[in-house]
Each structure stands twice: as C-alpha cells, then as structure tokens.
Amino acid sequence: YGLNPDIYSDHTDEIQRLSALKPEHFKALVKLINGEKSAFSFAQNLENMINFKNKIYAYPEFTLTHYLRIQRISRSYLDSFYWQWLYWFAPKSLYCHLDLRQLSYHFQEAGYVHTDLLIGSNILDDIYNIEDYLADKKQAVPFLMAHVDYLEEAFEITSPQYKHINNNYQFKKSQALKYLKLFPELPQQFILPLLQTALATQKSYRQISQEILSKVPNIHSRIIEALTDSKQEIRATAAEWLGNLQHEEITPALLQAIGIEKKEIVYASLLNALEKQGYDIKSFISEETLLNNAIKALKAKISSSFTWFDLSTLPVCAWQNGTAVDARIIQYWVILAEKLKDPIPNPLFIRYLNLLDPQSQSILSTFLLQSFIEYDSRCYSFAEATAIAEEKAPVRLQHFQELYQRYPERFPEYQNITLSDTIQEIRSVYMRMVVGTATKSKGILALSYLADGQTAVKLLRHYCKNFYYCTTQIDYMLSALSYSDDANIIQLLMEISRAYRTNSIQEKAKVLLKQIADRLDWSADQLRDRTIPTAGMDASGKIFLSYGEREFEAYLNEKNEFILKNIETGKVVKSLPTARPTDDAVILKEVKNYFNQCKKELKTTLSDQRQYLYENMCRERVWSAQDWITYLYQHPIVHGLTQKLLWIEHYTDGQSRIFRPSEDQCLLDLNDDEIQLNMDSQIQIAHACL
Numbered sequence: 001y002g003l004n005p006d007i008y009s010d011h012t013d014e015i016q017r018l019s020a021l022k023p024e025h026f027k028a029l030v031k032l033i034n035g036e037k038s039a040f041s042f043a044q045n046l047e048n049m050i051n052f053k054n055k056i057y058a059y060p061e062f063t064l065t066h067y068l069r070i071q072r073i074s075r076s077y078l079d080s081f082y083w084q085w086l087y088w089f090a091p092k093s094l095y096c097h098l099d100l101r102q103l104s105y106h107f108q109e110a111g112y113v114h115t116d117l118l119i120g121s122n123i124l125d126d127i128y129n130i131e132d133y134l135a136d137k138k139q140a141v142p143f144l145m146a147h148v149d150y151l152e153e154a155f156e157i158t159s160p161q162y163k164h165i166n167n168n169y170q171f172k173k174s175q176a177l178k179y180l181k182l183f184p185e186l187p188q189q190f191i192l193p194l195l196q197t198a199l200a201t202q203k204s205y206r207q208i209s210q211e212i213l214s215k216v217p218n219i220h221s222r223i224i225e226a227l228t229d230s231k232q233e234i235r236a237t238a239a240e241w242l243g244n245l246q247h248e249e250i251t252p253a254l255l256q257a258i259g260i261e262k263k264e265i266v267y268a269s270l271l272n273a274l275e276k277q278g279y280d281i282k283s284f285i286s287e288e289t290l291l292n293n294a295i296k297a298l299k300a301k302i303s304s305s306f307t308w309f310d311l312s313t314l315p316v317c318a319w320q321n322g323t324a325v326d327a328r329i330i331q332y333w334v335i336l337a338e339k340l341k342d343p344i345p346n347p348l349f350i351r352y353l354n355l356l357d358p359q360s361q362s363i364l365s366t367f368l369l370q371s372f373i374e375y376d377s378r379c380y381s382f383a384e385a386t387a388i389a390e391e392k393a394p395v396r397l398q399h400f401q402e403l404y405q406r407y408p409e410r411f412p413e414y415q416n417i418t419l420s421d422t423i424q425e426i427r428s429v430y431m432r433m434v435v436g437t438a439t440k441s442k443g444i445l446a447l448s449y450l451a452d453g454q455t456a457v458k459l460l461r462h463y464c465k466n467f468y469y470c471t472t473q474i475d476y477m478l479s480a481l482s483y484s485d486d487a488n489i490i491q492l493l494m495e496i497s498r499a500y501r502t503n504s505i506q507e508k509a510k511v512l513l514k515q516i517a518d519r520l521d522w523s524a525d526q527l528r529d530r531t532i533p534t535a536g537m538d539a540s541g542k543i544f545l546s547y548g549e550r551e552f553e554a555y556l557n558e559k560n561e562f563i564l565k566n567i568e569t570g571k572v573v574k575s576l577p578t579a580r581p582t583d584d585a586v587i588l589k590e591v592k593n594y595f596n597q598c599k600k601e602l603k604t605t606l607s608d609q610r611q612y613l614y615e616n617m618c619r620e621r622v623w624s625a626q627d628w629i630t631y632l633y634q635h636p637i638v639h640g641l642t643q644k645l646l647w648i649e650h651y652t653d654g655q656s657r658i659f660r661p662s663e664d665q666c667l668l669d670l671n672d673d674e675i676q677l678n679m680d681s682q683i684q685i686a687h688a689c690l
Contacts, residue, residue, distance in 0.1 A: 032073055033066050035109070057091050064094040064103070068110030081112060083122055087133050096135045100143035114165050119143065120150045121169040124176055131178075141182050148187055151176045155193045177208050186216055198241065199226050201233040210241055220247045227257040235261070236269040243273030251277045258284070264297055264336050272348045285351060287319070287329075294332030305440035306338045308375055315367050317360035325356065330364065334444055343445035343476040345483045353450055361450040369448040369477070373459055376438035376473055377466070380430045389426035397422040439472055445480035453486030454536075454597050460492060464500075471502050478505070482512040488601070490516060490531040491608075525621065528612070529631040533605045536598035537636035543598060545591050547576060548583030554595065558663070560606055560640050562599060605637050613641060617685040622650065628683040633661060646686035649677060658686055 031037070033050070050056055050070055067090050071081070086095065095103060100119055107115035122130050123140050131137035144151060152158045154176035162169060177197075180190060191213070198209035213219050223245070226238035239257070242250050251274065258270040275281050283289065314334065317325040333352055340346075353361050380388065397419055404414035460481075464474060478496070481489050490513070497509035517527045536543045543554040543562075551567040565572050576595065579588045623632070628647075632638045643661045650656045659669050666674045677683070 033069055035065075035069065035111075064090070064098070064106040065109040067094060068106055068112070072111055081107075081118060083127075083130070092133065096133060098134075098139065100130075100140050101146065104143070114162075116143075116147060117162055117165060117169065120147055121166070121171070123179070124150055124154055124171040125169070126172060126175055137179075138182055140179060144179050145183065148189075151180065151187075152189065155190065157189060157193060173205065177205055177212065181208060181212050186212060191216060191222075195222055199223075199229075199234050199237050201231070201237075206237070210244075214245070220245050220250055224249070224253040227253060232263045232266050235263075235266045239266065239269035239273045243269075243276035251279055254279075264293075265339055267293075268336060268340060268346070268348050272346055275347050275351065281351070285355065287326075290329045290332070291326055294326070294328040297332045297335055298328060302335065303339065306335070308438075309334070309338075309371065309441065309444075311335075315360075315363045317364055318357045319355060320357050322357065325360070333447060334368070337446045338441050338443040340446070341440075341443045343442045343480045345446045345449045345480060349446050350483075353447065362452050365448045365451040366455050368444050369451045369456055369481075370459060372438050372441065372445060372448070372477070373463055375436075375441075376434075376470070377463065378435050379433055380435060382427075382431065385427040385430035386423070388430050389423040392426055393419055393422040396426060434467075437470075437473070439476070442473075442476045445476055448477075449480050449483040451481065451484070453484070453488030454594075454601070456481055456484075456486075457488045457492045458597065464496075464505075468501055471505055474502075474505050475508055478508060478512060482516060485520070487531040487533050490527070491533050491605075494528060494531075495608075526627075529623075529627065532609065532631070532635055532638060533601050534636050535602035535605060536594070539634070539636075541636040541639070543595070545576070545595060547591055548580060548588060550577075552576065554598070556602075556636070556640060558640070560602070560637070562602065602637065606641075609638050609641055613645070613685065617687055620684065622682040622684045625649070625677045625679050625681045625683055629677065648684045648686045650682040650684065651678060652680055 029050070056062055056066075067086075071085050095106075098106075100123070104115045104119050107118060112118065119130075120143075123144065131140065134140070149158065149161065150171050153160060154171035154173050156173075180186065180194075186194075194209045194213050197205045198213055200206060220242065223238050223241055226234055227242075229235050229238070235257075239254065242254060254270055254274050254277065258267065258274070261267045261270060271281055271284055274284075311331045311334065314327065314330050316327070317330055319325055333349070337349060353365070356364065397417065400411070400414040400417050400422065403411045404417075408415070460474075460477060463470075463477075467473070478493065482493065484490075493509045493513050493516075496506060497513055500506040500509070513524070513527065516522075517524060520527070520530075522530065537555075538544075541555055545552040545554065552564055552573070553567055554562045554564050557563050563572055564575065576588075576592055579585050633642055639661070643663060646658055646660050648656050648658055657669055657675075659667050659675055662668050667677065669675050
C-alpha cells in the first residue's frame with residue numbers, strides 16, 4: 001500500500017491494523033460488496049484495500065452497484081452521496097451509457113434511499129451536472145418524464161415537496177429548460193409558464209423558451225394575442241418571435257398590429273417581422289412614410305442616455321437615385337437605433353441603409369462609429385481637469401505635507417511641494433481619465449456596419465490598444481462590424497481571433513468569423529483567401545492618387561515596396577510633394593493619410609500572408625486551380641509571394657507536375673517551359689517531403 005513507518009510515523013498504526021487481516025476478513029468483505037451480511041466492519045480504509053492497483057475494476061462481474069456499495073460501506077453506511085465520488089473516481093464505463101432510471105436502480109441496490117430525489121436534484125442543479133458525464137444527455141429524459149413533478153417545482157408551478165427529506169436540494173429553472181427542450185412532446189402544464197418566460201422583458205430564458213414552445217401546435221395564436229399587450233417590450237418580443245415562425249395567419253396579424261402601433265420600438269419589430277415573413281414593406285419605407293414617422297418621433301423627448309449626441313452634426317446623405325435625404329429622416333433612424341439598444345444590425349436598419357447611395361452609407365456608418373468611440377473614450381479637457389484639481393488641491397497638499405512630516409525619508413519629494421505642483425499633478429491624472437461610457441447608446445452601432453473598412457480598422461486598433469479592458473464596448477463594435485463584408489474588417493477579426501490579450505474578445509472574434517463564413521457560405525480557408533487586404537491596389541496592382549492638379553500612381557517593386565510615380569511626367573518620386581498654392585490643402589492631406597494607411601496595410605498583409613503560406617505548406621493544403629488563380633496568383637500582394645515558391649499541380653488522374661510563377665506573369669515548369677493550368681486540377685505548395 002506504499003506505507004513506510006521509517007519515513008511516516010503515522011503509518012505505524014495502519015500497518016499494524018492491516019497486518020492483522022486474515023483471509024476470512026477478505027471473504028467477508030466480498031460478501032459485503034455483493035450485498036450480503038457480514039460480521040466484520042470495514043469502514044476504515046476500505047477503499048485502499050479494494051482499489052489496490054484497480055484490479056477489481058477488471059472483473060467483468062463488477063458493476064456500478066458494487067462500486068456504490070463500496071462508497072456506502074466505507075462511509076459508515078451514510079445515505080448522502082457526493083457526486084464527485086462517482087464522477088472523479090469511478091470508471092466512466094460503469095455509468096456513462098445508463099438511462100437514469102437504471103442509475104436510480106443501482107443506487108437502490110446499493111442500499112441508498114430516496115434515490116430518485118438524489119438523481120433528480122443532481123440533474124436539476126448545476127453544481128455537478130450529470131450531463132457532462134453521460135454519453136448523451138437525452139439519457140436523462142425518460143427519468144424526467146417519469147418525474148414531471150420535479151420540473152413543475154423548478155417552474156414554481158408547485159411548491160417544494162421534498163424539504164422534509166433533504167432541506168438543501170434545488171431544482172433550477174435553467175436546468176429544467178435545458179431538458180424540457182429534449183422532450184418529444186411538451187406537457188400541457190408548462191405552456192403558460194413558458195409563454196411568460198418567452199415573452200418576458202428579461203432575456204435570460206427567452207430564446208430557449210421560444211425554441212421549446214415552437215413544438216406546440218398553433219402556438220402562433222397565443223403569440224398573436226401578445227401583440228395587443230399593454231407593455232411595449234412584450235409586444236416587440238411577440239413581433240420578433242412571430243417573424244421567425246411560419247403560418248398563414250401571422251402576416252395579417254402583423255399588418256393589423258402595425259396599423260395601430262404608436263411606439264417606434266414595436267413598430268420597428270413589426271416591420272422586421274413582416275419582412276421575414278416575405279411581405280413587401282416598400283410602402284412602409286417610402287420617403288413620404290419615413291418623413292412622417294420622423295416628424296412624429298422627433299417631437300418626443302430624446303432619452304437621457306443620448307443627450308450627448310448632437311443630431312445636427314449628422315452628415316448629409318443621398319438616396320440611391322442621387323436626391324438629397326431630408327436630415328430629419330437620418331436623425332429619426334439614429335434615435336430609433338439608440339432606443340432599440342441593440343448593436344446588431346437588424347433587417348430594418350439594413351434595409352434603411354440600402355436606401356442610401358454607397359458613399360452616404362459609408363459616411364454615415366463611419367460617422368456613427370467614430371462618434372461612439374470618441375464619446376466612450378473622452379477624457380477630461382484641460383479646463384475641466386483644472387477646475388477639479390483646483391478644488392481638490394488644498395486637501396491633497398495638506399495630506400502630502402503631513403506625509404513628509406511623519407515620514408520624511410519615505411516621501412522626500414513632498415518637502416517643498418507647492419499648491420501649483422499639486423494642481424498640476426491632479427490635473428494630469430484627470431486629463432488621462434475617461435469621463436464616462438457610451439454603452440447605453442450602443443444601439444447606434446447597428447447603423448455603423450457599413451463604415452469604411454480602413455477607417456474602422458484604424459479606429460478599432462487604437463481603441464483596443466488603449467482601452468483593451470473595455471471588453472463590453474469592443475464586443476459591441478466587433479459584433480456590429482461583423483455584418484460588413486469588407487476585407488479589412490474581416491482581417492482584423494482574424495487577427496483578434498488568433499491573439500488578443502482578453503480571452504473573451506478573442507473567443508468572440510472566432511464566433512463572429514464563423515457567422516461570417518456561414519452567411520457567405522465559405523469554409524474558414526475560403527474566408528481567409530477571399531478577404532486578403534489589397535492595401536488599396538486595384539486588380540492591376542496599382543493605386544491611383546488624385547493630388548490636386550496632379551495624378552500619381554503607386555505599385556509594388558520586386559522587393560514588395562511601393563514605387564510612386566507622377567503619371568504626367570512619368571518620373572518616380574520618393575514621396576507625395578508639398579501642395580501648390582492652387583491646391584486644396586485639406587484634400588491633399590487626406591490623400592497623404594490614405595497613402596500612409598495603404599503602406600501600413602501592405603506591411604501587415606505581407607507579414608500575415610508569409611506566415612499563412614508557411615502554415616498551408618505544413619498542413620499540405622490544396623486549392624482548386626480556379627481559387628488559386630483568383631485569390632493568390634492574381635492578388636496584387638500575394639502574387640509576389642507566389643513567385644518565391646514552387647507549386648505542385650495535381651491532375652485528376654493522379655499525375656502531377658511542379659511549376660513556378662515567373663516575373664513576366666507566366667507559369668513555368670521545371671524546364672522553364674510555359675504551361676497552362678487545368679481548371680479541374682488541385683494546387684499545392686511544393687516541399688521536399690512531398
């Protein structure tokens with residue numbers, strides 16, 4: 001048993017006790033394990049004896065009942081049971097396949113009492129959740145179908161019935177919902193409580209309750225009734241829920257409700273639901289209708305959480321046909337988005353933004369994203385910080401002076417400190433301090449998802465670097481921007497998913513990337529290939545810069561560095577020149593900033609793609625010939641990297657050949673003969689081991 005009295009003095013008594021055991025003791029022990037009576041007591045160190053080298057578990061006759069008897073006997077026939085005794089120490093094969101009714105039977109055979117309550121409290125509590133140790137959590141369903149009263153108690157349909165047996169047991173609603181979802185048919189007594197949860201203002205159990213009720217025949221009629229509820233939150237939730245169901249009665253009910261609805265939040269939810277039902281909502285989003293709605297909405301008081309936003313600063317926008325949008329309509333959209341408090345772009349806002357021309361979409365979205373970030377990261381101004389410092393300085397100065405008087409050797413810097421010094425110190429602290437947060441206005445981010453990709457990434461990078469601890473705001477912004485198909489934004493999400501100092505944000509980025517891939521029907525590899533940034537270059541590999549009266553172009557040399565050339569003179573220049581007197585200095589500054597962004601993006605993309613190509617070589621990834629040509633060979637940045645590698649073309653008949661892209665835009669085999677790829681071939685990076 002590993003006992004050594006020479007090293008551990010407390011092992012002496014144990015060695016003496018074990019030395020006194022005789023064959024008849026072990027025979028009696030086997031009787032106890034088999035459920036027979038014995039004249040001997042083995043409570044002390046029984047498990048050490050039985051579990052010696054785990055030999056007993058190898059016997060085919062050894063069952064879960066035997067294991068449970070051992071636990072009970074070794075603990076002086078205690079009726080209580082700690083589930084870690086089973087989960088942590090018993091071979092999983094003894095119980096992981098069992099229907100929980102069988103598990104209850106094994107407990108009974110081992111001598112335990114109230115075994116159904118013992119198991120039920122384990123299922124419906126979340127401390128040691130049995131589903132994590134079963135082959136399939138559906139194994140719990142037959143047991144719960146036989147004990148629906150446990151679920152009724154969890155939903156507070158009935159009061160606690162078993163406190164006289166165990167005063168500490170709990171049946172939790174969260175666990176009950178999880179298992180009710182697995183029931184083949186929902187018991188009638190749960191329909192009303194689930195409806196209340198599914199329509200509740202608290203979102204905790206709303207989604208799963210709606211999923212459970214979706215199995216109930218004609219549940220839509222119950223939800224339609226909620227469209228006339230006195231609470232606007234319940235009406236809005238009912239509308240959103242109906243939008244996800246299918247029945248011929250839903251659209252007429254939604255139309256009737258929207259005709260009398262006065263609240264913007266509910267109105268928006270009803271419109272979303274109608275569009276999901278396939279109804280053409282053009283009449284509800286005509287310019288005339290939008291303006292009427294805007295005029296009504298703007299008469300209402302703006303919520304206190306949004307008083308920081310100046311609606312008059314919103315950019316001027318245009319419709320798809322080029323005509324100007326009434327500013328009140330844009331103001332109405334922003335107010336509505338803020339009221340809805342959801343940063344995720346809903347179908348209504350997506351539809352609204354699509355009414356604008358592309359430039360207006362980008363300008364408005366970028367403005368709202370920038371406004372959110374600026375307010376959320378706003379620090380005290382010099383004047384504000386000075387006022388606070390002047391108020392606090394006298395007391396702080398007195399404290400500093402007292403510290404020096406009491407501990408001069410520890411605080412020598414306070415020997416000659418003045419009131420002016422103290423004011424300056426306090427002011428510097430407050431000028432670095434963030435004033436507030438924009439989280440309560442997160443809804444405006446639902447209109448920000450079409451922000452300019454380069455600008456959005458720049459803003460996000462700066463925010464994530466300086467305010468990485470503001471995970472809630474970062475989550476909101478990434479969630480909103482994930483609805484964009486912009487390559488820069490998707491690339492940022494990929495970077496965050498690979499490495500970020502806050503784990504929750506890194507995991508969020510992974511989830512968002514999966515959603516993007518699902519939305520676009522791409523694999524993870526396809527997603528990455530299709531979203532490689534181009535650093536501003538077009539398909540020809542050039543950036544064209546309008547610089548006042550002059551035109552410049554930038555392209556890559558063989559070292560993957562930008563070469564800048566004056567198109568008119570044909571001369572290569574080191575940098576964009578200074579402005580002429582006739583040039584617009586503001587426009588030229590914007591062009592310079594844009595080109596600097598392109599250079600930074602080039603550097604980042606080259607680094608990322610070198611690493612990615614290396615990873616693809618290691619895992620022997622293959623591309624279809626068409627994808628390889630479109631997304632790698634013809635890519636303005638990756639094209640140069642493909643020239644530095646050897647590639648293998650795999651034919652459909654199993655044959656293959658090695659080739660390389662040349663500097664003169666040709667594909668050459670090992671004999672330097674020009675080749676053409678077969679479009680049904682597979683392409684792979686060559687390596688010595690292949």
